[in-house]
Amino acid sequence: MKRILLLGLLMGTALAAAPLRLATTTSVNDSGLLDALLPGFTQETGIPVQVIAVGTGQALAIAGRGDADAVLVHAPDLEARFLREGKGVAHACIAYNNFVIAGPASDPARVAGAASALEAMRRIYAAGAPFVSRGDNSGTYHRERALWKAAGLEPDDQPWYLESGSGMGATLALAAEKQTYTLTDLGTYLFMKDEVELTGLYDRPDPLMLNQYGYMVVNPERFAHVNAEAAYALRAYLLRPDVQQQISAYLKDRYGRSLFNPLFGRCKVEVEP
Incomplete structure (x- = not known):
């Protein structure tokens, strides 16, 4: 019994530590926003995040091959196409500037x-x-x-x-x-x-x-190996009210204005699949 419990514990730890691959635009990376947000997510969930910071088109191409678990980008027309093609699900607008x-x-x-x-x-x-x-x-x-x-x-x-x-x-x-x-x-x-x-x-x-940022989970029905559980967990984290307030407050004191404004999942420009 102890051996079974130990095996279960080790498997649970391994699952919790499975990294989330986030393909994203350079702007949320170069602005330092991800460095401010992701450590809290990892601390709470035990899920490390591997950031792939490239242009939106390249981020969607990477995700479209199943080489990422989630995407955070800022091109509503390209996001809509990604959804229409069945490559992404659970679209949510995170922030805008x-x-x-x-x-x-x-x-x-x-x-x-x-x-x-x-x-x-x-x-x-x-x-x-x-x-x-x-x-x-x-x-x-x-x-x-x-x-x-x-x-x-x-x-x-x-x-x-x-x-x-x-x-x-x-x-x-x-x-x-x-x-x-x-x-x-x-x-x-x-x-x-x-x-x-x-x-x-x-x-x-x-x-x-207007520049809004949309998050999508890479469709696990299309790519069975996608770490969908972690991708959904990050989505929920980014939309949480306290994290949205953290996004709004990011470096606001230094610059006198918000670098990013929260959207709480509601898009200013609708992304229709």
């Missing part, structure tokens, strides 16, 4: 005076002002491309249009080095503000600049 057009303080394209995000993009294009794009199929890249399209512009063949092919932190660093414009999420920009010589030139309420 806004996108920001950052650039040199000299602001040669006069972006700070633009009345809308589309006007800001048109001013950059008309001025031929250097712009660094993520160019990595990330959620930020998808939003940037949507802004150019909505503005009726095609920047690809312009000599001032550059691509970093990197995450948000590296792209901000490159834009600061070259003193160019770029599109960034608010969280990463504020977190790196003291390290990069860039000004948030267009940073105001604008429906086109």
Whole structure:
């Protein structure tokens, strides 16, 4: 009997220690948010989390192969496709902030005076002002491309249009080095503000600049090896009121505003499968 109990205890410990693979966007990683949230989850549940921080498109591709247990990304159209294809379940919106057009303080394209995000993009294009794009199929890249399209512009063949092919932190660093414009999420920009010589030139309420983060469990009916129990446990943890308040308070005292705002599972932009 003792041997059976010991075996059961060891199996339970092994299950509790099975890691959760979270494929996520670089913005929630580069902003430090995950470093603030995940240790509490692991301490409470005993489940370690392996973070795979890449662009949203790559995160969804990794999860779509069954090489992750959950995803936390920020591209509603891509999230909806992921759900429609049966690769993800249990979608929930965790938090939101806004996108920001950052650039040199000299602001040669006069972006700070633009009345809308589309006007800001048109001013950059008309001025031929250097712009660094993520160019990595990330959620930020998808939003940037949507802004150019909505503005009726095609920047690809312009000599001032550059691509970093990197995450948000590296792209901000490159834009600061070259003193160019770029599109960034608010969280990463504020977190790196003291390290990069860039000004948030267009940073105001604008429906086109809304940036919400959605969490999905990778469908265990499609990928039997997925650690669905751990993925659902993290989902519940992130939506818990005290953790949502922790998200809202993250570095707010330092910057005077929230880097992320809680959504308690309710999306500002609906994600329809």
